[in-house]
Amino acid sequence: MGWDGDWDGMEMEMGWRWEGDEDWNGAGNISHALTLSREFLHYDPSNQRVTRNVAKYEKLLATHGDRVGRPLQRPNVTQLQNRDAYEELCQGLGAQMAPEQPSQLGCSYETNGSPYLLLQPAKKETLRLQPYIVLYHDFVSDAEAETIKGLAGPWLQRSVVASGEKQQKVEYRISKSAWLKDTADPVVRALELRMAAITGLDLRPPYAEYLQVVNYGLGGHYEPHFDHATSRKSPLYRMKSGNRIATVMIYLSAVEAGGSTAFIYANFSVPVVKNAALFWWNLRRNGDGDGDTLHAGCPVLAGDKWVANKWIHEYGQEFRRPCSRDPRD
Numbered sequence: 001m002g003w004d005g006d007w008d009g010m011e012m013e014m015g016w017r018w019e020g021d022e023d024w025n026g027a028g029n030i031s032h033a034l035t036l037s038r039e040f041l042h043y044d045p046s047n048q049r050v051t052r053n054v055a056k057y058e059k060l061l062a063t064h065g066d067r068v069g070r071p072l073q074r075p076n077v078t079q080l081q082n083r084d085a086y087e088e089l090c091q092g093l094g095a096q097m098a099p100e101q102p103s104q105l106g107c108s109y110e111t112n113g114s115p116y117l118l119l120q121p122a123k124k125e126t127l128r129l130q131p132y133i134v135l136y137h138d139f140v141s142d143a144e145a146e147t148i149k150g151l152a153g154p155w156l157q158r159s160v161v162a163s164g165e166k167q168q169k170v171e172y173r174i175s176k177s178a179w180l181k182d183t184a185d186p187v188v189r190a191l192e193l194r195m196a197a198i199t200g201l202d203l204r205p206p207y208a209e210y211l212q213v214v215n216y217g218l219g220g221h222y223e224p225h226f227d228h229a230t231s232r233k234s235p236l237y238r239m240k241s242g243n244r245i246a247t248v249m250i251y252l253s254a255v256e257a258g259g260s261t262a263f264i265y266a267n268f269s270v271p272v273v274k275n276a277a278l279f280w281w282n283l284r285r286n287g288d289g290d291g292d293t294l295h296a297g298c299p300v301l302a303g304d305k306w307v308a309n310k311w312i313h314e315y316g317q318e319f320r321r322p323c324s325r326d327p328r329d
């Protein structure tokens with residue numbers, strides 16, 4: 001079941017209760033739970049646990065009706081009122097066609113002017129130009145991925161999100177995560193140098209955050225959100241190095257089913273490609289947040305998923321990604 005093992009196995013498969021919370025979390029579909037549990041008993045009448053669940057659901061329905069507790073929390077972005085695009089993209093039903101000329105997309109070896117990459121060019125696949133999203137294949141080795149997961153494992157804690165001026169646990173981000181400093185291990189340091197080489201950006205503190213290692217268990221997900229701050233009060237500004245200009249996200253594991261990264265407005269999703277690193281700019285060159293980068297980590301349906309995030313900030317990049325007054329850039 002992976003590290004997100006807060007779920008109660010049986011009930012998680014049926015999808016309503018979240019053991020991490022003391023209360024019912026209000027997903028609310030108790031009558032559906034009851035129907036499925038009764039159907040289950042039809043096949044396995046002696047199952048004590050499901051028998052107990054049936055009694056529990058019947059009691060809950062009698063006392064509370066079908067909606068119990070508070071409504072599900074959602075990220076605070078108005079665009080999310082319509083979840084259809086997200087759900088379709090996660091199910092692989094969304095349009096995946098690139099609006100750009102196919103000749104501008106595709107694969108290339110990149111040295112990016114870096115002596116480091118001269119020896120081993122990056123295998124870049126350009127997925128979209130607006131927003132600019134590229135995938136670097138074989139960015140880490142299997143051994144490096146294992147080392148990073150092993151280093152993070154003991155430190156994993158339920159993930160939080162920036163909410164107003166605070167950070168909090170929310171139902172729309174179900175995962176565990178840990179932060180790794182580059183001093184934690186030579187492998188972390190090596191990955192940071194590699195990320196600096198492919199992006200051409202300055203990743204030294206405080207120009208980038210520590211490496212955030214994230215583990216999603218079954219059903220783990222992160223609903224559509226922006227990585228950059230959309231409010232000046234966001235805790236992201238506490239680093240005093242501006243907003244998050246870009247994201248590098250490394251896929252540290254494969255996933256048996258689900259778990260793609262969906263870009264809602266760009267209308268496509270990136271399947272989990274083990275050992276690859278995804279890069280995109282969150283901000284436009286004039287410093288405004290790029291609304292086209294709304295993205296999500298789709299629910300993991302089988303297996304578990306590990307990623308590592310590097311969030312790079314605006315300051316330090318002034319000469320590496322010069323600004324522009326043209327709002328289209």
Ligand SMILES: O=C(O)CCC(=O)C(=O)O
Pocket residue numbers: 214222227259260261262295296297298307309
């Ligand atoms: O897990 C993913 O595919 C996306 C994760 C993400 O967007 C994040 O951690 O900010």
Ligand SMILES: [Fe+2]
Pocket residue numbers: 225226227295
């Ligand atoms: Fe994100």
